Amino acid sequence: MKASRFGLGAVALASAVSLTLAGCASSDGGDSGDVNQTITTNGSEPLGPLITTGTTEVGGGKILTSIYAGLVSYAADGSIQNDVADSIESEDGQNWTVTLKDGWTFTNGEAVTAQSFVDAWSFGATFSNAQSSSYFFDDIEGFSYEEDSELTGLSVVDDLTFDVTLVAPEADWPLRLGYTAFMPLPTIAFEDMEAYGENPVGNGPYMMDGDDAWEHDVQIALVTNPDYDGTRTPANGGVTFKFYTSQDAAYADVLGGNLDVLDAVPDSAFGIFEDEFGDRAINQPAAIFQAFNIPYYLDHFSGEEGKLRRAAISMSIDRTEITDVIFQGTRTPATDFTSPVVDGYSSDLAGAEVLDFNPEEAQKLWAEADAISPFGDSTFDIAYNADGGHQGWVDAVANSIKNTLGIEAIGKSYPDFKSSLEDRVAGTLTGATRAGWQADYPSLYNFLAPLYQTGAGSNYEGYTSAEFDGLLKEGAAAQTVDDATALYQDAQEVLLKDLPSIPLWYSNATGVSADTVDNVEFGWDSVPLYYEVTKG
Known part of the structure; x- marks a missing residue:
């Protein structure tokens, strides 16, 4: 991230650690696998439609982070790196200019522009839309918790540039921009947001696998987005999130090779999971x-x-x-x-x-x-x-x-x-x-x-x-x-x-992976870096 006085250099990055399953190779080495193979992991039924500013629980968040790309993304250690953003700059920490990289598109072919971000953030901040992540925008001028109001702190300069004026200086403002609430939305989202949330159109490394990708209470299937050109290029062909009613059932499936990656070990296995999985277990x-x-x-x-x-x-x-x-x-x-x-x-x-x-x-x-x-x-x-x-x-x-x-x-x-x-x-x-x-x-x-x-x-x-x-x-x-x-x-x-x-x-973060996959790494937030996982 490029900055003048404030920006990456002024942001205090977390002292979080990169959580890697011991013995598994990183994405730049080891078995490269088959880029067409789909990996499977555990998940949970999202609480409602998959809307970037309305989803705050982990199950839905893992899906949204996979199908969207924001201005920045988080590396395994919690540091931020530019994704859609070319630069995020400020002279005083209060007035920011965001410049986007050219050529980004949503999976329906629509261009990702400055307006895509401004419209999405404005929707999320609008009181009557009752979005659970609305408070993320309360530091932008014009925000109100009590009535609909315009985010006067947002203004589009051109297709690839927009300005943000905060209520007060915030040295670490860029740090939050990798969260799903700050993702862009295509114009079709605003026609019927609830319906859109059943089959969202993103710009990230993965996309919904057709109209039937979400089998409610069963799974959500994602495939790779062939047009994605960001920091998280997938080394596999997709991710299927299987919804389990118990962690014990998911653990049994990993043991049996019927699930590739599990990011939450049940308490019944705490005393044995490191012995059972060896270098495919994590406890960090x-x-x-x-x-x-x-x-x-x-x-x-x-x-x-x-x-x-x-x-x-x-x-x-x-x-x-x-x-x-x-x-x-x-x-x-x-x-x-x-x-x-x-x-x-x-x-x-x-x-x-x-x-x-x-x-x-x-x-x-x-x-x-x-x-x-x-x-x-x-x-x-x-x-x-x-x-x-x-x-x-x-x-x-x-x-x-x-x-x-x-x-x-x-x-x-x-x-x-x-x-x-x-x-x-x-x-x-x-x-x-x-x-x-x-x-x-x-x-x-x-x-x-x-x-x-x-x-x-x-x-x-x-x-x-x-x-x-x-x-x-x-x-x-x-x-x-x-x-x-x-x-x-x-x-x-x-x-x-x-x-x-x-x-x-x-x-x-306690997790395990089956011997069906390699290059399994968990991020600072305990969520696996799905795009790095290889299979086959």
Whole structure:
């Protein structure tokens, strides 16, 4: 990326690692395979139409990242590299000029132009379109959370150039531009966005394999885009994402050679997967955070009583024992709300002791809350999706809470992620809910704004704090990355007091591949680099 004062040189890139399956060759060596062979991997049914600004869950995100190319893309280590962009330049960090490479097209033959980006971003930011990624555009002039308004900070200069004016300087603004919300859209998308999302037309390394590519609740089949000329040229003929109702079933398919790549090892195999797969197994840090949220609308969990109970529940969980016994070294107890692989992570924030196992203090705080309003024989449940391999740890956490506080605590199972999210969105949960986050781009801000900022798309439990929002806004406008980091850490200290979410642990990327494929590498975000995988 070319820059004047601000740009790549001013961006703090994540200290994330490139996750490579030990012993598997990189894409520049080893078995080149057959470029016509389709690889298979695990996935999950997207929650809705595949719309770039409306998809925030991992299952749909993996598809969108495969069929679209943005201004930049992320290398395995989290660094950014120009893709559709020829340059992204600014003199002051607030006024940016984006120049595109010539010759890019969507798979329907339409040219990718500056207007393709401006129209897509404007759609995503429009209040009435109710896009879950709309908050990604709140730093562009003209954005509104309350009404439809024009993004006055976007202006097309010519077919290959557009200008962006931010509300305030942001030294690391280019870092987020590889996320799916910033992808371009063809003109046909705006004729009927919902229908378009069933068979989207992208400009990335892969494209939908015909009108029947998406078999709902079964799989999505992608083939290579012959006209793609970006940084992620596929070494295979396509990717088929198979939807599994359990991780155990997917693991069995990899063992049997019926699935090529699995990016999430079930907890039942934590103790054996490295022995079973040898150099085709991976267990490395990744930008993944696991927690559970307690809605403020529940009885006993708002006001001073709620603050006491949230802290008591947090301190009643023996995170070290659970990560050792249940996860067998594939998780690390949380000390904040982000990830150790992202620059700016801290293990000694003020108030982080609320994440320590402290039964005596937990019981004391619970008794203080009971003095305000007795919890009595109420049950504390934790909702989770059964298809995500969460039952083991949810039961362990519930037992830890039960044993410490002497209350009835149980897991509440939903068949899949989609159904578990429905009650969260509707505000009808009967207790807590599993809540994880896999980073969209390598930044502290991305772990905080989408989940806890007032009105953010993934802030399903409705947390709001003027103090937190203010610190987040200051951090986003900071002139240096160090200044921004300090403010984001201050914002986390607010979260440690309020505990809208109870941090549990950071996940390692645990994955395996069958002997049917080579050149398997996982990125900083724990997602395999599908385009590098060879087969045959």
